[in-house]
Amino acid sequence: MSKVLIFGHQNPDTDAIGAAIAFAQLQKAMDVDAEAVALGTPSEETQFALDHFQLTAPRVITAVKPETSDVMLVDHNEFQQSVSDIAEVNILSVVDHHRIANFETANPLYYRAEPVGCTSTIIYKMYREMEAEITKEIAGIMLSAIISDTLLFKSPTCTPEDVNAAEKLAEIAEVDLESYGLAMLKAGTNLSDKSAEGLLDLDAKSFPMADKTVRIAQVNTVDLKEVFDRQSELEAAMKAESEEKGYDLFLLIATDILNSNSELLVTGEPVAKVETAFNTTLTNNRALLPGVVSRKKQVVPQLTAAFNN
């Protein structure tokens, strides 16, 4: 087997980077020549976690084929969220907690998906199953990923398995789960020094729905007003990016991590599908979504259903 590159999705969040680091370590323990890489630089939240546990950010790649033909994917499977030449390389393994779509291989492979809150929760289980050692640093980055994906267990995507894994990992990582978790999440809510474009790109994914391409960006904040003070600037950037990249519909979900609500900002068409999906009416292109914090569980399926009806 040639060298194996392991990476999460584009616009990596803490799980995309943390799961890649942890899974690469597990593969190395099984004598695979694996390297964790990333399809982008860490967010401030992720950098906070890396710094805390004295880990180095994975090298950023834009293509696989110049280096190797073998890859393993974590925290994603849809090709449009992956590396540019994913369709031309050999996918040996996938560990993920998302729906499966726009994914295809020529050969049989390892695929481990579970409907839990975080990929790192599954990787924690794999370490346990293989009786592999979890170092303090690896425990720390997996813990950070779980806190990030579950918003400190407040997301409806969070399962008892995520909570259990996080508690065990916090012990190994020697941190207080609550205080470390809140400090890490807050580190990711500093939006003031970011351009509108940068903010939209922090955690954004594209989804084909019917014959449209839908872009859904999400930002965490402790102050929704701070986000919407920049509404006109954000809308202009959403329209410009849609023009450039061919998105039909662009949703920005601003999530208040303290109160577990989100406010939506929408550009493009068809807006009617958004209103149907959330049973709401947009006012000034905005709508409050009480209790919504998860793009995966509370936004994508609802919007997909609206598009398919």
Next chain:
Amino acid sequence: MSKVLIFGHQNPDTDAIGAAIAFAQLQKAMDVDAEAVALGTPSEETQFALDHFQLTAPRVITAVKPETSDVMLVDHNEFQQSVSDIAEVNILSVVDHHRIANFETANPLYYRAEPVGCTSTIIYKMYREMEAEITKEIAGIMLSAIISDTLLFKSPTCTPEDVNAAEKLAEIAEVDLESYGLAMLKAGTNLSDKSAEGLLDLDAKSFPMADKTVRIAQVNTVDLKEVFDRQSELEAAMKAESEEKGYDLFLLIATDILNSNSELLVTGEPVAKVETAFNTTLTNNRALLPGVVSRKKQVVPQLTAAFNN
């Protein structure tokens, strides 16, 4: 959760039926209201295994929605190999050992794929991981599936994990692996009461290659002569089916399960690609392929390569 139907692919083989029975039993042990069903009746080989372990053939279904909305798939994932209304139901879980293609879900799910020789090998591992009891009957049907998919470990798709699982299961099932295995495989080679059309349809798949459609049927036998005594009848049926369905090239692989060789019968064009693929010359439309037993590993890739050159 509503009732869950668990099933393997169309034209079910022993793994498609055995894995469904075993996985349904495992789900029931976890208090899921699961029922193993099938997308077709058992082959004679499968019926031999069911009879030996006093199991009942799963009920045959043609659609899910009249009964429930929740399904789990074993031994397949491609929608065109599944139940007619698969795209309209909720797939909770998949256990499989094939490539992933033509598969999509709206929601996160359990997906467990490993590149081993048989789905039942993965399900055996899951029983172990969950520390669930494996009864004699369930051990027997999982063992039968592994013997069937690996041709008693002679197929190049067989891995050490398949051999290990089969040996453990044979102990629980209280059978001698070799003698039971050979008896079961032989039960599937009774071709004498089948029409030429029925024989060609036992285990056949179509493959697009370059701009041609290639049909590849496989039958197991303990007596190649018995098959080729019917050569003219088989050729006529292959030509008639090609005419009707638009196949350009039709290959029948008759596999001698005792000696692990196959003999090929070919109709249609381009015959030259077949000769290139297997580095042979057809005589009377036939060629012996020493050591060839696996369509997936020893026929399709070679023929694909010949068509692409």
